[in-house]
Amino acid sequence: MLTVNRYKCGYCGACVGVCPAAALELVETWIEVNEDCVGCGRCTKICPLGALELVKEAEAKT
Amino acid sequence: MKCDLVVVGAGPAGSMTAKAAAEAGLDVVMLEKRQEIGDPVRCAEGVSKAALKKLVEPDPVWISAEVKGARIRAPDGTEMVMSEDRAGAEVGYVLERKVFDRALAQKAAEAGAKVMVKTRALGLLHEKGVPSGISAAFVGESLKIEAPLIIGADGVESKVGRWAGIDTALKPKDIETCAQFLLQDDEIDDEYCEFYLGNDIAPGGYVWSFPKGHSLANVGIGVLGSKADSGMPIRLLREFVKKNFPEGKVLEMMVGGVPVSGPIETTVADGVILVGDAARQSDPITGGGIINAMRAGVMAGEIAADLVPKGELDKKSLQVYEKRWRETIGKSISRNFAVKEFFVDLTDDDLNRLTHSLDGVDVAELDLKGLLKVLLRQNPKLLLKLRHLIV
Numbered sequence: 415m416l417t418v419n420r421y422k423c424g425y426c427g428a429c430v431g432v433c434p435a436a437a438l439e440l441v442e443t444w445i446e447v448n449e450d451c452v453g454c455g456r457c458t459k460i461c462p463l464g465a466l467e468l469v470k471e472a473e474a475k476t
Numbered sequence: 477m478k479c480d481l482v483v484v485g486a487g488p489a490g491s492m493t494a495k496a497a498a499e500a501g502l503d504v505v506m507l508e509k510r511q512e513i514g515d516p517v518r519c520a521e522g523v524s525k526a527a528l529k530k531l532v533e534p535d536p537v538w539i540s541a542e543v544k545g546a547r548i549r550a551p552d553g554t555e556m557v558m559s560e561d562r563a564g565a566e567v568g569y570v571l572e573r574k575v576f577d578r579a580l581a582q583k584a585a586e587a588g589a590k591v592m593v594k595t596r597a598l599g600l601l602h603e604k605g606v607p608s609g610i611s612a613a614f615v616g617e618s619l620k621i622e623a624p625l626i627i628g629a630d631g632v633e634s635k636v637g638r639w640a641g642i643d644t645a646l647k648p649k650d651i652e653t654c655a656q657f658l659l660q661d662d663e664i665d666d667e668y669c670e671f672y673l674g675n676d677i678a679p680g681g682y683v684w685s686f687p688k689g690h691s692l693a694n695v696g697i698g699v700l701g702s703k704a705d706s707g708m709p710i711r712l713l714r715e716f717v718k719k720n721f722p723e724g725k726v727l728e729m730m731v732g733g734v735p736v737s738g739p740i741e742t743t744v745a746d747g748v749i750l751v752g753d754a755a756r757q758s759d760p761i762t763g764g765g766i767i768n769a770m771r772a773g774v775m776a777g778e779i780a781a782d783l784v785p786k787g788e789l790d791k792k793s794l795q796v797y798e799k800r801w802r803e804t805i806g807k808s809i810s811r812n813f814a815v816k817e818f819f820v821d822l823t824d825d826d827l828n829r830l831t832h833s834l835d836g837v838d839v840a841e842l843d844l845k846g847l848l849k850v851l852l853r854q855n856p857k858l859l860l861k862l863r864h865l866i867v
Contacts, residue, residue, distance in 0.1 A: 424655075426516075426730075427732075427733065428731070431634070431644075431733050432645060432648060432651055433645060436638050436645070438633075441596060456648060458706050459701070461706055462654060462708075462710055462731040462733075463710050463731055464706040
């Protein structure tokens with residue numbers, strides 16, 4: 415699943431622009447990820463600050 | 477709430493749309509999801525002086541600096557200087573977007589548009605299957621705004637188009653991922669914009685330094701999405717600054733994505749028009765988007781004022797907007813997209829060779845298009861693929 419490091423995120427919305435599933439939204443300083451995320455990883459590659467990461471479900475919960 | 481036109485987004489595209497439509501008599505509501513218009517900035521802030529003057533009277537309160545020209549530096553350090561008015565659309569003023577964007581919104585308000593900040597569009601309302609307004613959250617409270625026409629000026633992260641069935645998702649090769657510092661350094665040249673090329677410096681993009689006056693500059697980087705990996709822009713920018721401005725002090729950090737997709741297939745749907753970055757109208761070579769956004773906004777606002785009273789707002793009727801922008805700003809966007817597609821794959825040797833080929837040519841007498849022409853003449857083999865674009 416997709417995780418957002420909110421301490422790194424510069425809330426620029428570039429990730430929202432490349433999301434093929436329209437699963438991301440930028441609200442002020444907050445990136446929202448909804449259940450439509452397909453885990454394609456496009457957003458993680460283009461994030462200028464490296465704030466987005468795809469992690470395995472089990473790791474994300476810990 | 478009811479009105480003639482809802483504009484989503486209060487950047488330069490949205491404010492110019494709202495202003496033009498309100499001046500022509502429409503009842504306009506402009507929504508901005510942020511609580512402050514113009515902040516945070518996601519822009520290098522350069523605009524052509526002449527192009528801007530055609531759209532708005534320049535005001536010193538939102539001009540940080542005026543620049544004489546541009547310097548382009550090849551990977552091996554060879555420099556090429558272009559003078560003011562001839563370096564393409566991005567040399568002239570360096571703006572203070574935080575003030576500029578709000579000033580344009582103020583003009584829209586003065587023209588009669590209602591402006592609502594901290595108001596986020598959540599989706600389209602529909603009546604008989606046709607968009608009939610926007611559902612929104614106004615400071616977290618639900619709000620419905622009924623209008624026969626919705627204009628999406630909601631930037632790189634645009635949702636309005638997607639809600640209307642227009643696929644605006646950018647492929648990695650169609651976005652520049654950017655980072656920028658507002659840098660203080662006595663070494664900064666207050667009179668010239670600088671562009672640094674090279675596959676190690678900025679893969680598929682460039683590094684820029686746009687002076688803001690008093691030894692300040694926006695020093696930033698754009699990396700083509702398809703050549704980027706996670707966090708690359710900020711990493712390469714730090715390396716560049718360490719090497720070129722070792723004493724530089726970072727007063728502000730900015731990030732953003734710039735569409736470089738060229739014209740997308742459609743920018744209208746039933747009851748919906750897209751303008752500015754939402755319509756992917758930024759220039760694929762320079763990444764500049766302000767002027768195109770403002771011009772598209774004026775076109776959309778005027779067309780809205782004409783068609784809303786007639787009730788002609790289906791996709792077919794809105795083709796008049798499609799046609800108008802493609803025949804004006806669309807032409808250079810198309811050409812520059814093709815040029816960009818070619819340039820992003822050049823090696824550093826190619827870039828050096830191109831710059832060296834201008835030795836002895838008076839580059840100060842050229843604009844961007846003229847520069848390409850000379851490059852083509854000096855390098856017919858290397859640039860063979862561009863021949864048909866530059867006549």
